[in-house]
């Protein structure tokens with residue numbers, strides 16, 4: 265779905281996340297060499313790249329877990345390098361982050377995992393309101409019955425869904441998914457993919473999705489960006505890229 | 519040549535580690551005094567630590583008291599000084615053996631579990647997840663744990679000392695018909711403030727050391743499950759060493775003060 269020229273101005277003001285010329289190196293290892301990207305409001309943008317190409321590094325730069333060497337990151341109109349710690353924490357509440365390995369707090373129950381962001385960020389909620397939000401989030405991932413279990417008692421796919429519920433609970437405007445389907449069987453992957461689509465529809469979120477999984481990219485993407493040698497090598501819809509003649513691009517869609 | 523370089527490397531990395539740990543401790547003090555304070559988590563940690571080591575400390579303390587009394591008795595009897603038992607035992611347990619043994623036990627129990635817990639939180643990105651959800655993980659995890667050990671170790675030591683004295687009293691009661699009342703009257707006569715104060719101050723430092731090293735090792739743990747094992751293991755080794763160093767310094771300092 266290409267935006268028509270008359271729409272260009274409109275869509276520019278619609279950008280929720282913008283990365284401009286990002287550089288990041290670890291010693292001699294130059295991971296990002298001037299990467300740029302923008303995420304439009306309400307879109308599902310997929311970022312593909314080989315293992316070790318720096319996808320996780322890129323999104324860690326976005327949320328301030330890593331500091332880029334050079335370049336600009338703008339989220340919801342805020343240049344993150346100029347934000348104070350407390351403003352950054354405030355901004356982080358409008359970003360949901362799904363970690364590659366779920367990263368559920370394993371000393372806490374599912375309920376406590378979901379309450380964690382709530383306790384820290386919202387005005388003091390009554391326990392009833394908190395309960396309602398927890399169940400709403402669990403409902404949307406279909407795991408209401410696990411509320412009092414520990415993460416260790418859940419399967420990998422269930423953990424991923426709980427992690428998604430935790431990322432959703434503050435109703436973020438942007439969600440970043442780091443390989444949401446990696447390590448899951450095809451059926452569970454499909455469930456997660458459907459969940460991602462329903463989240464986009466229900467909460468009108470904008471999503472940046474990192475994946476190796478071609479099926480996932482086909483189903484969820486409005487647009488795809490390929491990360492190669494630390495730059496945005498190519499960009500387009502799934503059909504455009506998968507029918508490309510460039511061998512480097514083709515390699516991703518085999 | 520090669521040998522001397524590797525020895526040199528070991529020395530430098532040892533001092534580098536001490537430097538990093540000092541910086542970690544500085545950060546603790548800086549973040550401990552600035553709001554927000556994580557009281558809920560602090561209480562939870564205090565409760566966990568007390569609960570987890572309570573039984574172990576009781577058993578160790580009891581055995582310590584019993585064994586120490588049984589071993590010392592024959593010598594004192596030989597000199598006809600068996601009546602001195604309560605005061606001698608209480609001074610050596612309260613001043614020295616109780617705090618050191620119980621702190622060592624807690625280093626194994628609490629220090630290693632802090633190292634393992636934070637280590638696995640680090641490698642499974644739970645610490646990153648906390649930061650992304652807008653919580654300062656250093657404050658939430660490290661400050662609360664170090665504060666909790668600093669508060670709880672002294673309490674556990676006092677409790678352990680007390681159980682040790684009960685063990686000792688039991689033996690005296692069986693062997694020599696000393697009543698518990700007489701035993702404890704003698705104990706409290708023997709113990710002076712100059713015994714209790716330095717011994718108690720010392721245990722706060724023990725507690726701080728246990729929390730600091732456990733957190734430092736866990737928080738800086740390397741990737742992979744091997745990293746977690748190493749974090750927990752070296753937390754115990756370094757803490758035990760540090761406890762003896764602190765003990766040495768403490769005894770030295772209190773000696774200066776009281777003589």
Ligand SMILES: Nc1ncnc2c1ncn2[C@@H]1O[C@H](COP(=O)(O)OP(=O)(O)OP(=O)(O)O)[C@@H](O)[C@H]1O
Pocket residue numbers: 290293295313314315316317318319320321322
């Ligand atoms: N904290 C770090 N310190 C040093 N090097 C790092 C660090 N994090 C990542 N790297 C390096 O950056 C490169 C990119 O890593 P990254 O984790 O972003 O890969 P990725 O694209 O997410 O791969 P995968 O698909 O396997 O998750 C790798 O060479 C890695 O060794």
Ligand SMILES: [Mg+2]
Pocket residue numbers: 319320321364442
């Ligand atoms: Mg990655």
